[in-house]
Amino acid sequence: MYSLELRSDSPEATRTIADKLGRLLEAGDVIALYGDLGTGKTCFAQGVARGLGVPGNVTSPTFVLLREYAGRLPLYHFDAYRLNGPEDFTELGSEEYLSGPGVSIIEWAERVAGALPDDRLEVELLRLDREENTRLIRFSGTGERSRTIVEGLRRVLCSGN
Numbered sequence: 053m054y055s056l057e058l059r060s061d062s063p064e065a066t067r068t069i070a071d072k073l074g075r076l077l078e079a080g081d082v083i084a085l086y087g088d089l090g091t092g093k094t095c096f097a098q099g100v101a102r103g104l105g106v107p108g109n110v111t112s113p114t115f116v117l118l119r120e121y122a123g124r125l126p127l128y129h130f131d132a133y134r135l136n137g138p139e140d141f142t143e144l145g146s147e148e149y150l151s152g153p154g155v156s157i158i159e160w161a162e163r164v165a166g167a168l169p170d171d172r173l174e175v176e177l178l179r180l181d182r183e184e185n186t187r188l189i190r191f192s193g194t195g196e197r198s199r200t201i202v203e204g205l206r207r208v209l210c211s212g213n
């Protein structure tokens with residue numbers, strides 16, 4: 053199985069799950085984030101940053117489009133909400149970032165679908181109806197590397213570390 057579904061009951065639980073993912077990442081990994089407004093994409097990115105050992109606060113890149121952080125690996129945090137399509141993303145230098153020495157995480161990835169690499173970890177956040185703080189987090193891998201990440205995450209979460 054190349055997908056994994058987890059439930060999160062709080063912003064901190066989402067960050068903890070993402071932190072575990074952050075520890076598994078390697079240079080060149082790409083995480084595509086999907087989910088409606090306010091479902092927790094930035095919150096998830098904060099957890100990934102923590103798992104990568106990024107010091108300090110990670111804030112939403114909605115208006116600046118991209119923020120870069122230094123951790124165990126560089127982290128490139130994109131927000132495609134205000135982009136008009138894959139061309140805008142490419143103009144930001146996405147190709148170099150995505151294949152660079154760091155990890156890329158992209159909020160509103162569906163807006164730049166045509167410019168995403170074939171092998172990427174897709175993370176979808178869904179609000180479970182009426183339960184204000186509950187989210188379903190669905191991971192799926194679209195290629196060899198991202199499937200390895202999903203399996204690694206499953207192992208880490210199942211062993212309770």
Ligand SMILES: Nc1ncnc2c1ncn2[C@@H]1O[C@H](COP(=O)(O)OP(=O)(O)OP(=O)(O)O)[C@@H](O)[C@H]1O
Pocket residue numbers: 060061062063064065066087088089090091092093094095096112114159184185186187
């Ligand atoms: N289980 C949860 N996981 C993540 N966030 C949660 C959860 N429960 C409640 N929240 C709240 O949902 C909001 C998520 O905000 P966040 O900025 O991370 O969303 P976003 O998907 O990045 O939004 P945007 O589409 O504007 O970029 C926060 O206010 C957070 O406290």
Ligand SMILES: [Mg+2]
Pocket residue numbers: 093094095112131159
């Ligand atoms: Mg956000």
